[in-house]
Each structure stands twice: as structure tokens, then as C-alpha cells.
Amino acid sequence: MKGTDMLTIGAFARACRLSPKALRLYDELELLRPARVDPDSGYRYYAVDQLERARLVAWLRRLGMPLAGIREVCALEPAAAAREIRAFWARVEAETAVRRDLAGFLVDHLAAVPAVPGKDTTMLELRYAAHSDRGLVRPSNQDTAYAGTRLLAVADGFGPAGAPASGAAVEALRFLDTEEVPAGNVLNLLEEAVRGATEAVRDVADPGETGTTLTALLWTGSKLALVHIGDSRAYLLRDGGLFRITHDHSVVQSLIDEGRLTPEEAGAHPQRAMLLKALTTAAPDLKLHDTHCGDRYLLCSDGLTAVVPEHRIRELLTAGRDPEEAVRCLVDAANAAGGPDNVSCVVADVV
Secondary structure (H helix, E strand, O other): OOOOOEEEHHHHHHHHOOOHHHHHHHHHOOOOOOOEEOOOOOOEEEEHHHHHHHHHHHHHHHHOOOHHHHHHHHOOOHHHHHHHHHHHHHHHHHHHHHHHHHHHHHHHHHHOOOOOOOOOOOOOOEEEEEEEEOOOOOOOOOEEEEEOOOEEEEEEEEOOOHHHHHHHHHHHHHHHHHOOOOHHHHHHHHHHHHHHHHHHHHHHOOOOOOEEOEEEEEEOOOEEEEEEEOOOEEEEEEOOEEEEOOOOOEHHHHHHHOOOOOHHHHOOOOOOOOEOOOOOOOOOEEEEEEOOOOOEEEEEOHHHHOOOOHHHHHHHHOOOOOHHHHHHHHHHHHHHOOOOOOEEEEEEEEO
16 A cells, blocks of 8 residues: 555545544445455555545535435536535525524514503504405416405315315414414414414315415414415515515425526426425414505415416506505406416505
């Protein structure tokens, strides 16, 4: 064995910035085996050309990738490995966003100064409207839309019993419309209500064939709690800007997140209607949103967003119409674009 051909474990550790302890662990896990092990002393030696793999392992560990994921990446060709790393990081960012929202809620909740009894405060409320339409192509309407004093909801059913599924999901939440909801407990209350909605859907349909999306907002008097699963959406119109506040749980959205598809390409993708999550298959996203007087919220099924571009949605929402007229205009726009799907819209103003 020539000295230039092999590196001792110490020299190799310094070169790749992995500790000897980590190298011994990766050997045991068959993630990074030494080129040679001395049969008498058990001492490990590594080849110089193993440095690239070792450095990749070190970098992936710094990213926080689990060892099982690192093993998969190291077994791939470079282009495929790059796609897998991109997909991993997209998942990390999505999970971090959820934790960031929860941290922000906890900070605001714990730092809030209790209101002084008798002190004048500005009272906010919602003005709202909901409308659901079969569209021009589908034989029946499997959407359900609801708007009330505290609860706003859109559900888009699919499968043989899609209409009962979406109806059952929304009906299971309607008790929230009459409940006094303190901001500090709203996420727990909403999470519990969604569990009831999930069971209600399972009672009316076979989860293997039928399901529903669910996007709902619950008003506390000062904040809106959001629950979301599937590819229905919620938007916020504030100071003339339109912001999507939900993330689609769909195949095409995952491809966009991974950089394998552009938003423009997604509209024509053959799997654009395929969901990764629905109410009975996974846990929904839960978030709390601060509200401002003058905010306008839109909840809608993909029957709107699949055919009406966001810039047009913004134009219709900013046209000065009241919520009732706004939902009618949005539904009319979807039908004017061919109405290939059921379309449901809820518009609510904070006033």
C-alpha cells in the first residue's frame, strides 16, 4: 500500500471535515465504507477518491437530512440527486413555514396586553357572501360553500359521493358559527372540529373512493384561524395586493416546489387535478392570521382558479363591489371561461 493511495482515518477526517467518530458510524451504517481495514489492528484506511462522497455526506448532514435520505441521495446519479435534494429542501421550507406561523401566534398571544375594562375599542366584524355553481360541463355540483357570522368554508368533493362528502365536512363545522371563540383557544377548537368533520365524511362515503378538500376560516373578532387541506384556496386582498394564504396539496404543486414544473406549465399538466392530501387522508394545515379593517378574503374551489388567472381575480375583487356581487362576478368569470368544473366562492370583508 502506497502512502499516496490511502489516507488514515484521521487524515481523511480532516480532509472531508467529518470526525473519526462520524466516519466509524457511517461505516457501521454502510453509508461510507473504508477502502481497506487492517486485518490485525482493525484500523480504517480511505481512498482519496472517496473524499467527494464524504464531503457530500457532510454537506447533507449540515442540511439536516436524515441518514436514510443521505443513503438514497448518494446512490443516485448527480441530476437525480440534485432533484431529491431540491425536493427535501422544499419540504423543510414548508414545515418551517408552519412552525414559523405557530411561533408568531404564540409570541403574539403571550405578549398581548389584556384589554382594560371599559376602554373604547374598535369593533370589527365580517360582511360576507357565498355562492356555489355547477358550472357548464359537470352533471352535478359536488362543491359546498358556506358563509356565516364566524365561519367561512369551501369544500370540493370528489368521487362517487363527492357532494355528500363536501356537505358533511362543512355541516360538521357549522356549530362554530354560534360558538364564542377566544383567540387563545381557536386553533385547538378548530383542530378538534376538523377531526369531527373527518369522521362525518367517513360516515357518508368510502374514503378509498370519495373525499373532499376543505378550506375554512374561523373569526374570533380580531383574528382569523385558517384550516386547509387539498387544492381549494384562500386569498387575502390587502391594500390592493392579492396574496394566496394557502398552499395546494396537489401533485402539480409538489412539482412546482421541486423546480420540475413552472406555474405556467402546471395548468396543462395531465395530473393537475390529482391531490396529495384530502380531508380523510392527512392532517390539514392550521394557521392564525391577523386582520386589518379593510381586508377582503376569498375562499374558492379550483373551479375558479383553474380557469381564471390571479390578476383577473384581483381585478374583480378590487372593483368596489359588495361581497354578494363579488362572488357572483367571480362565478360568472369562471363560467365565461368555459365553466369546466363546479365553482364555489366565499368573499368576506373585515369592517
